[in-house]
Amino acid sequence: MNNRLVVILVILVLIGGGWLLFFGKGHDKAKAGGAPAVNVVTAQVQQKDLPLELNVIGNVVPNQSVAIKSRIDSAIMEIRFKDGDEVKKGDVLFVLDRRTLEAQLQQFKSNLTRDKALLEDMRMKFNRTRELKNKGYESVEAYDTAKANYEGQQASIAVDMAAIDSANVQLDYTMITSPIDGRAGTINLTVGNNVKANDAQPLVTVNEIKPIRAQLAVPQTFLSPLRKAMAEGTPEVIAVLNNEKEPVHGKLTYIDNQIDAASGTFAARATFDNMDERLWPGMFVNLTVRLGTEKDALTIPETAIQHGQSGDYMFVVTSGKATKIAVSVLRSLDGLSIINAAVKAGDQVVIDGALALKDGDTVSVRYPDAAPASDKPAGAP
Numbered sequence: 001m002n003n004r005l006v007v008i009l010v011i012l013v014l015i016g017g018g019w020l021l022f023f024g025k026g027h028d029k030a031k032a033g034g035a036p037a038v039n040v041v042t043a044q045v046q047q048k049d050l051p052l053e054l055n056v057i058g059n060v061v062p063n064q065s066v067a068i069k070s071r072i073d074s075a076i077m078e079i080r081f082k083d084g085d086e087v088k089k090g091d092v093l094f095v096l097d098r099r100t101l102e103a104q105l106q107q108f109k110s111n112l113t114r115d116k117a118l119l120e121d122m123r124m125k126f127n128r129t130r131e132l133k134n135k136g137y138e139s140v141e142a143y144d145t146a147k148a149n150y151e152g153q154q155a156s157i158a159v160d161m162a163a164i165d166s167a168n169v170q171l172d173y174t175m176i177t178s179p180i181d182g183r184a185g186t187i188n189l190t191v192g193n194n195v196k197a198n199d200a201q202p203l204v205t206v207n208e209i210k211p212i213r214a215q216l217a218v219p220q221t222f223l224s225p226l227r228k229a230m231a232e233g234t235p236e237v238i239a240v241l242n243n244e245k246e247p248v249h250g251k252l253t254y255i256d257n258q259i260d261a262a263s264g265t266f267a268a269r270a271t272f273d274n275m276d277e278r279l280w281p282g283m284f285v286n287l288t289v290r291l292g293t294e295k296d297a298l299t300i301p302e303t304a305i306q307h308g309q310s311g312d313y314m315f316v317v318t319s320g321k322a323t324k325i326a327v328s329v330l331r332s333l334d335g336l337s338i339i340n341a342a343v344k345a346g347d348q349v350v351i352d353g354a355l356a357l358k359d360g361d362t363v364s365v366r367y368p369d370a371a372p373a374s375d376k377p378a379g380a381p
Contacts (some may be wrong), residue, residue, distance in 0.1 A: 024186070038357055039363075039366055040352060040354070040366070042351060043351045044299050044349075045300055045345055045347040047296050050293070051290060052291040052292045053291065054226070054289040055289075056217065056286075056289070057284055057286060057287065058214035058239070059282075059283075060280060063207040063209070063213050064204060065207045066206050068093060069197075069198055070196065072177065072197050073175040073197055074194070074195060075096065075194050076095075076190070076191050076193050079283070080094070081184055084185070084186075086183050089179060089180050093176045096174040104167050105164065105168065108160060109162045112161065115156045115282055126149070128146075176203070180206060183207055187203070209280070211274055211280050214250070214285060217263065218266055219264065220264050223255075227255070229252075230255065232292075234253070235290055236252075236254065237252050237289050238271065240287075241278060248279060252270050253269055266351070268289075279281055298339050298340070298341070298343065300337055300351075301337055301349075302332055302336065302337045304349040304351045304354070305339075312326070316348065316349055316350075317365060320363060321362060321363070322350065
């Protein structure tokens with residue numbers, strides 16, 4: 001009986017201690033003022049000079065592109081290059097059949113020789129008729145006829161010479177040359193095929209890629225700084241290629257004279273020397289246009305920016321409290337966001353833990369370089 005009494009007393013003591021522990025914690029929590037502080041990581045708002053840059057995607061296009069076509073109807077007799085070859089201006093690419101044209105040229109030359117002989121005969125007849133007329137032995141009608149025949153034959157000589165010149169031009173067309181320095185594409189017709197003048201399909205396309213251009217669509221908000229930068233000099237353009245560490249450097253050389261109303265952008269063009277041929281027509285590349293320096297820009301880490309239905313926002317920590325404020329991101333650069341917001345240099349913004357925050361929450365700041373065990377007050381240096 002005594003043992004049972006001891007056991008009952010022990011159980012009552014344990015139950016009572018649990019109730020005291022429970023109510024004591026609740027009392028302490030109430031004294032602490034409600035929910036515990038949210039652990040966050042903060043960073044300072046910084047004000048500094050930054051390079052003013054425009055980051056866009058560009059499409060690489062040839063500096064010049066020529067579709068090589070025949071100017072005459074003929075047949076391909078010889079091809080003097082291979083697919084993809086680098087060619088120079090004036091290099092012979094295709095040789096066409098010239099036998100018919102050579103025969104015509106010979107005929108025109110023979111006509112010229114004949115007409116020259118006739119011209120000489122008519123010249124002498126004209127001179128004799130003129131002398132006889134002056135002495136009164138020949139009529140005016142005979143003189144006029146001799147003169148007309150002589151002058152008509154001179155015209156025939158001119159026609160013959162024009163025909164010869166035309167034939168020579170046609171013969172030149174049988175040697176199809178490259179009009180530019182560049183790289184040839186795929187040969188579309190081989191030896192033995194007939195070609196027509198200005199056929200729809202080119203024989204080959206030659207692209208000039210040294211130098212080469214990149215086309216880019218620029219938001220209209222950058223029109224003024226871009227025009228200012230071009231007025232002060234030639235803005236540098238940097239092309240970053242996938243899986244390559246070394247960028248390609250070029251210059252901004254052109255902006256369009258109108259803005260596309262549908263997209264709110266305008267076209268611009270950058271030119272690259274491309275002597276190593278790292279840029280190739282059809283490529284898409286990331287382009288950075290350097291426009292100058294932006295003075296006293298307010299910057300925060302990109303991770304501080306939160307996105308909501310009503311726009312972007314961030315949390316600013318002041319005296320251990322988190323305040324939600326709206327923010328407008330002007331642009332981003334190397335992990336930083338250049339912002340327009342009601343903050344100043346030195347203010348602390350939350351860069352980690354913002355998802356657990358509400359406006360007005362109490363926070364406990366921990367620092368990126370240290371363990372979260374610190375009991376420093378929020379906003380402490």
